[in-house]
Amino acid sequence: MHAQIENDAVYFTTGFKIGEVSQNSAIIWTRLCKSAKPVPVQHVRQDKTFRSPKSFNNNMPVNEMDGAVEGSFGEIKVKLVSENDTIIIDWTYVSALKDYTYKRKVEGLKPNMFYKVKLTGRMGKGQPETTVFGSFNTAPDADDTSPIFFTSSTCQFFWSHDDPERGFKIYDEMKKLKPKFHSQTGDYVYYDKPGPFVKTIEMARHKWHAMNSWPSLKEFYMQTPLYIEKDDHDLLRDDAYPGKKPLGELTFEDGLALWYEQTPIGDKPYRTQRWGKDLQVWFVEVREFRSDNSIEDSKDKTIWGKEQIEWFRNTLESSNATFKVLISPTPIVGPDRPKGKNDNHSNKAFQTEGEWLRAYLAKHNVFVVNGDRHWQYASVDPVSGLREFSQGAVSDFHAGGWSQDNVLPQHKFLRVKGGFLATKVYRESGTPIIQFLHYDVDGNVVHEETFKN
Template identity: 25%
Template sequence: MPRSFSRVTILGLILLLVSLYGCGRAHRAGLPPGSPFAQIAAPSALALTEGTAVGEVTDHSAVVWFRTSGPALAQVAWVPEDGSALPAYSPVLATVFDHDFTAKVRLDGLAHGTKYRYWIRVAGADDRETFDRAARDAGAGRFNTAAEPGSAAAVTFVWGGDLGGQKRCRDEQTGYAIFERLLQVRPDFFLLLGDSIYADERCPSPPNAPGGDFIASTLDDYRAKHRYQRGDAALQRLLGQVPVYAMWDDHEVRNNFSGPHDPRMPDGRQAFLEYWPIATPFEDPHRMYRKFRWGKDLELFILDTRQYRDRNAEPDGPAKTMLGAAQRAWLLKSLSESTATWKLIATSVPLSNQKKGTALVPGNDSWARAEDGTGFETELRAIVDVILTQGVRNVVWLASDVHYAQVDEYDPDGDGVTDFREFICGPLSAAPAKPLPPGPAFRPTTLFSEGGFMNFGTVTVNGANLRVAIIDERGTIRFSRTFAARTP
């Protein structure tokens, strides 16, 4: 009897361990296969180890993002914080291996200018028939919807890019502490303007948190790079409280890549779309350029400067494009039709500041024309010509990528009146660079130009006034200026 009891006990312990840890070995989130840190017990499939996020916020809708650690069933619930409506629930969905267990859920029928809270209910993959009883709350967050287009409402947002480059990755002790500074602004949304990962660079540990010391070259590698970033506690706090509009730049694939010509682009694009709350059209599931309206006075146009661009090394000219014909036509039409006081164009690369190529990828990577005749200045001039000829007023370009901060005003027709402005910020966490002066093609006047520190930008639109500020990683305002809108 004692021997039989002992065997049963041992068998029970074995079964318990199998149920807790699984039969196979799992890869730790953020680590590629083969990492010495990778083979550890898998977290529960019901855990949201990368937090949650909300994106694509409008005056009536939003997209909630989350990731389970394995196959699971999930549901999103949401309710106005003022209790003006009962909770609403999405259909139950399954997180699946083919999308790395990420999920995006669109919330429709929201009230404009309203604070919402949401939470994620999760159950096992086999609990569909008993989901309501089996589900537990696994994550939560908050967001504000935009004011309706005809409503005058002040809007504040933050923007930035370049996260985790040149070995400035998640600090092992503090993580990406700069995100706490962004939260202190209490923004209505966060515009992430590219280089959300550095797929083509290593993050050695120490001093960084383990998990990023590899170069990405496959879909699983790109996913692991995103998981590494999203494991940061400060970034999770920001994304849990502030809606995000995300766009990629080059390091989501590799330095200075040109989309149609890079064989790694599809894998980098898939991972980026899986890990950010971006809603692509059903008829064009890879399209990322889009626009958002926040009340009467602000419209934001987000450009994709990577997916459609010609090779950087090609000489600049009428046939060369960064945007592609369809995106360029969309931008020009949208600008011409916009009734917003301020039209903000998000471009991941700057207008007039050269970003030279490398021996591996030659040619200027920004809009400006370089000494070797490369660049995309001809296409930019065509856009500027429409701004001038159609009288599109109060245009501001937002950029990042070059690892320094700069504020420029442009007077391309030389009449002494500013026709548009450009605000550049960054990096969020990468090697700071020495500022370059803007090229002369569009007659710039530089109001601020400084490098050598981590930073982000803030914009507040309040009726006819727009205020920009550059804030460093310590929370110090390095520059601020308020501009008044030009009226017809």
């Protein structure tokens, strides 16, 4: 550590992310770090999810906590290279104000093009330079019938790791599949769970540093474009909504600012992206615009908010994509647990908006991929016929919340284990096909459903 500080080197210990990839642009996000490696994992977790690791002191210095990665002042240079194009973004300083993070939208890219990425960091001119490399593909144009394969996942708590050296097995398994992009549907970190339980902005930022420093995540995201959504635990606390009480010194507004700081996202939390002729994907926001969960249900009680609903209807009804996929941080069909849950569209608390949304989505032949639930399922709404695919938690250790024996009529598939979901869009003898594949944490397909247009 002393040698690293003495030679004024900086590092990309938490890697970098390529966000919001379109036909012509992408957002590059990274953070400069003081040390080449995070603080080693030194505590032992307990045998139940969300328990404090054994002998963990929540008041210990944050820079000594498991997975801690201190930031560093310095500057960053970005270079993107394709077979016929080179784009360079010259040296830009990062500082403590935004946790030494860097976020820049790169424009002028070409559709359906492979780009190599090179990031260089240094303390200043004449100081040692550190480089990292990655790559990605831009989205194809709306008339392109190239096959598309993408992955999605949800709910990852640092202490639910299933590989003590690399973090989470699903990231290495997804990397082998070489998806065009990945959707992380929220609860990327858990502020309101121990190891540490967040009380300050510094501790909240630490959660991101520790998660991003796992090698499996770091390597995956440096070569897989990301569309990220937030849910409650990576914003503030369980079932968060505007006006929810602070978590220690962390307010709802603080959590919102940190999420935009720590992720490769643009100005709008809801957005849609076309990936060729046969696929359009919508990413929605379920925390910033919602009503208080506890108020009585009515036509005005909402999760999405009026502005987002209007945007969604306009973009959906103007789309001519063969297949339309809505990726939601929370369930829309479910079924969800009947007791103690009043936070999503499959719950009674939002029944009015939920019934409208399910009917509307089914009318427009939309498929739903959802996060938040810690078990895998494929379900069909008995009223509207809307289909929903739940990815399950990031590891088997993190899975739970439903009984494997409780198979309901809505369930076409139920598995109370961890894993991820993949969606494949392709053509066979000219016929467009979409396929949803549930994988376990070891990369084995455990369920698949196929639909032809």
